[in-house]
Amino acid sequence: MTGGTMKPASGITTRGYKSGSIIYFEGDKSEYIYILKQGRVILTSNKIEQGEIVETKEEIKPGEFFGVKSSLGKYPRDETAQTVGDTIVLVLTLADFETLVLKNVNVVKKMLRVFSNQLRKIGKINREILGEGGATNPEVELFKIGEHYYKVGRYKQALYAYKRYMEYYPNTQYSDMAMKRINAIQSGSTDSDVQTDFEVETAVSDSAADEAKFTDFTLDEGDEQKAPLNDEFDLGGGGVESSLSSEMDDFLSDDSSDNLDDFSFDESSDAASGAQDVSTTYYDAVNLFSQGSFSEALSQFEEILQVKTLKDNAERNLFEKTHFEIGRCQIKLGQYNEALKSLSAMIKKFPKSEYVKIALFHIGLAYEMMKNADKAITYYNKVASMEPKDQINKQALKRLTVLKNKENV
Amino acid sequence: MLLDEKLFEKFGVEYASNEIIFTEFEPGNEFYFIQEGRVKIVKIINNTEKTLDVLEIGDVFGEMAILEEEPRSASAIAMDDVKVLKFHRDNFDSLLQGNPQLAYKLLVIFSKRIYDAKRRLMILLLDDPQLKVMDVLNMLTEHDPQSDLGQPVTIHVTVQEVANWAGMQVNDVQKVLTHFNKLGKIELYNDKVIVNNIRDFQRIVTSKRKSLTR
Numbered sequence: 001m002t003g004g005t006m007k008p009a010s011g012i013t014t015r016g017y018k019s020g021s022i023i024y025f026e027g028d029k030s031e032y033i034y035i036l037k038q039g040r041v042i043l044t045s046n047k048i049e050q051g052e053i054v055e056t057k058e059e060i061k062p063g064e065f066f067g068v069k070s071s072l073g074k075y076p077r078d079e080t081a082q083t084v085g086d087t088i089v090l091v092l093t094l095a096d097f098e099t100l101v102l103k104n105v106n107v108v109k110k111m112l113r114v115f116s117n118q119l120r121k122i123g124k125i126n127r128e129i130l131g132e133g134g135a136t137n138p139e140v141e142l143f144k145i146g147e148h149y150y151k152v153g154r155y156k157q158a159l160y161a162y163k164r165y166m167e168y169y170p171n172t173q174y175s176d177m178a179m180k181r182i183n184a185i186q187s188g189s190t191d192s193d194v195q196t197d198f199e200v201e202t203a204v205s206d207s208a209a210d211e212a213k214f215t216d217f218t219l220d221e222g223d224e225q226k227a228p229l230n231d232e233f234d235l236g237g238g239g240v241e242s243s244l245s246s247e248m249d250d251f252l253s254d255d256s257s258d259n260l261d262d263f264s265f266d267e268s269s270d271a272a273s274g275a276q277d278v279s280t281t282y283y284d285a286v287n288l289f290s291q292g293s294f295s296e297a298l299s300q301f302e303e304i305l306q307v308k309t310l311k312d313n314a315e316r317n318l319f320e321k322t323h324f325e326i327g328r329c330q331i332k333l334g335q336y337n338e339a340l341k342s343l344s345a346m347i348k349k350f351p352k353s354e355y356v357k358i359a360l361f362h363i364g365l366a367y368e369m370m371k372n373a374d375k376a377i378t379y380y381n382k383v384a385s386m387e388p389k390d391q392i393n394k395q396a397l398k399r400l401t402v403l404k405n406k407e408n409v
Numbered sequence: 410m411l412l413d414e415k416l417f418e419k420f421g422v423e424y425a426s427n428e429i430i431f432t433e434f435e436p437g438n439e440f441y442f443i444q445e446g447r448v449k450i451v452k453i454i455n456n457t458e459k460t461l462d463v464l465e466i467g468d469v470f471g472e473m474a475i476l477e478e479e480p481r482s483a484s485a486i487a488m489d490d491v492k493v494l495k496f497h498r499d500n501f502d503s504l505l506q507g508n509p510q511l512a513y514k515l516l517v518i519f520s521k522r523i524y525d526a527k528r529r530l531m532i533l534l535l536d537d538p539q540l541k542v543m544d545v546l547n548m549l550t551e552h553d554p555q556s557d558l559g560q561p562v563t564i565h566v567t568v569q570e571v572a573n574w575a576g577m578q579v580n581d582v583q584k585v586l587t588h589f590n591k592l593g594k595i596e597l598y599n600d601k602v603i604v605n606n607i608r609d610f611q612r613i614v615t616s617k618r619k620s621l622t623r
Binding site for chain 1: 427428435436453472473480505509513519520522523530534551554
C-alpha cells in the first residue's frame, strides 16, 4: 500500500495516493471509511449478471463515500479500490463516520435509499435462482398462504391471511372462498366441506339450521355466569353495556330470515352491485364489529344500504339484517338517538321481520343507556311478552329485574 | 439499541406469541424494530413453513418497505410476546430527522443485509452441491470473526439450515455432509458441524469461483 502514514484511529485524516495505488483489496478487513476528496477511484467487484459472475468497475466521484458497507457491516471488503491519477481521500474511522452522519441525516437518508435499492436487486436475483421469483401473482399467493395455514389447522394464521386478502383484494377471484373460510374459522366449523360455494351455502342457511344453533345457545351456561355482573348494573357505568351487548352478539351471529315479502328498495343509491358485494361487505363489517371497530363497521353497513339491486333471498336477508346491525353499531358508538331512529325505521320497513324482537330489545337498551328507565322498561316488557319465547325474552326479563331493583334502591 | 420511551408511546405495537405481524405477499408499507421478544421470518415453500431467520431485540424487519410498496417476501410471526416499533414509510423522513441514531442503526443493518444477501448469492451460483455445502460452512465461519481458522472450527448449524442457505434439498445436503464426515473432513452432529480444516474449504471454493468469473 502506498500513500501517507495512517494515524491512530482518532479524527479524520487526509491521505494522498499516487496513480494506480490500491487503497484496499477485495477480502481485506478494515473499519475505515473513505471520502474521495480529489482525483479518481475505481472500485472493481464481481457482480452477478444473468446468473454469471462478471467483473464490474464503478467510478467514485469526488465527495462520495466508499468502503461504507463493509466497514459498517464488519465484513471483508467486497471490492478493490484503486486510484487513477494522483488522488486525495479522507479517511474516517467508524466513530468519525458515526459522528459525521449523525449531524447530516440527509446523507444517511440518501445512503439508505441506495442500500435499500441494492438489497432489493440482490434479493430478486436470489429468489430467481431459487426459483421463487418470476411471475407470481401476489393476490393469488396471499390467498394460498391462507390456504396453507387453513389446511394444517393453524386457523389464527389462516384467518390473518384471509382477512388481509379481503382487505387488499376484495371482489377478486377467491374473495368468496376467503370469506367462506373466515366465517368457517370464526364460527368454529372449519371442517365443513371446503368445496361448497359460498352463495349456495348462505341461501340454504334457513330456519332449520338456525333453530339447531339456537337450541345450542339455550343450553349454554354462559348466561348464568354472566348474571351476577348484570345484577351489579350501574346505569352510569360503561362495563355493563359491553357485557350485555356481547351476550346479544351471540344471538345475532346466527339469525336469519327468509320472510321478506314487504321488502322495498332503498331510494338513495348510486350503483347496482352484485351478490358478492353485499355478502362481502356485510361479512367484512361483521368482522370489523367483532374486532371492536364499530365506526368502520358502521360505514361498511351503510354502504350496503346503497345497493340498488338484490339478487336473491340470501342478499335480501343480509340487507334486512344490515338495518338492524346499523342500530347496533350506533349503540356501541354511544349514538343512542341515531340508534333509536335506525331501529324504529327498520321495524317500520320490515314489520314482519324476525329481527323485530331483537330490534325492540335494542331500543330498550338504547333508552337504558340514555338513562330513560321508563321507556326502557316499556320496550323490555314488550319484548318479554313476545312469542316465541327465547333467549331475547330472557334477556329482556333480566334487564327488567335489574331496572326494577334499581328503582327500589 | 433500544429507542426511547416516547417513540414506543407513539409507534409501539404489541403482538402475542404466534401472532402474525405480516404475511408473505401482502403489501408492505411499514418496517419494524424489535423492542422485546423474538420474531421469526418464515416462508411457505412446497407446503412447508420454513424458518429463514429468527430476529431478536434491536433487530429490524420489513425494512424493504422503506423504499416503496412491494409485496412482502416473507412472513413475520411473533415467537413470544413481542413489542415492536412500527414505522410507516410516509413518516420515514421526519422520523430519521428526529432520530439520527435510528438512521445510523438502519445504515448498519442494511450494510449487513446486503453483504449477507450477496454472500448467499455467491453460494447459490456454485454449480456443485459439495461446493455449495462447503461454502455455506465458509460463510457461517465468517460470521464469527473470532474463530481461529488454523484450528478445527465448530459451527452451530443443522442440516436443515445448511439446506436453506444452499438452496438444496435436505436429503442432498445430508448426503454431502455424510460424505465429508467419512472422508474425515468434518465431524457431523445433530446441531453442529466441526470442520477440521476450514482453510481447505475456503481454498477449494475460491479457486472454483475464480474459474467461474469471466
